[in-house]
Amino acid sequence: ATADLVELSADGEQLGRVVLPNMTKGFFSPAACALGDRVVITGGYEGTFVEAFDFGGGGSWLQLPSMRQERLSHVLGVSDGRLVVASKSFSFSMLVDAYDPREGWWTAVSRSPYQL
DSSP states (O other): OOOEEEEEOTTSOEEEEEEOOOOSSOOSSOEEEEETTEEEEEOOTTOOOEEEEETTTTSEEEEOOOOSSOOEEEEEEEETTEEEEEEEOTTSEEEEEEEETTTTEEEEEEEEEEEO
């Protein structure tokens, strides 16, 4: 699978583009965000994959620990230095997990008892 990083201005004009080397896995319905010197991609439907492109460590893809479960239409962000992934589950309840790069594993943040 391939990934390109595109920098956009506030009005949507393309300012720059970086073509990254091929990833080690293919992703279907992924999410991505920046974490320090890395761009992290989590792979979505029918996948728990997590890869990071490390700009500071030689410019290569690293495989990170898999998410705790598959994700469908998920979002990915950073809070307090941790990756946070949120999505609905296949039973349509809300799932939120966090990955702490210092600890090296995913933990459950919340499980909503409400159906979406």
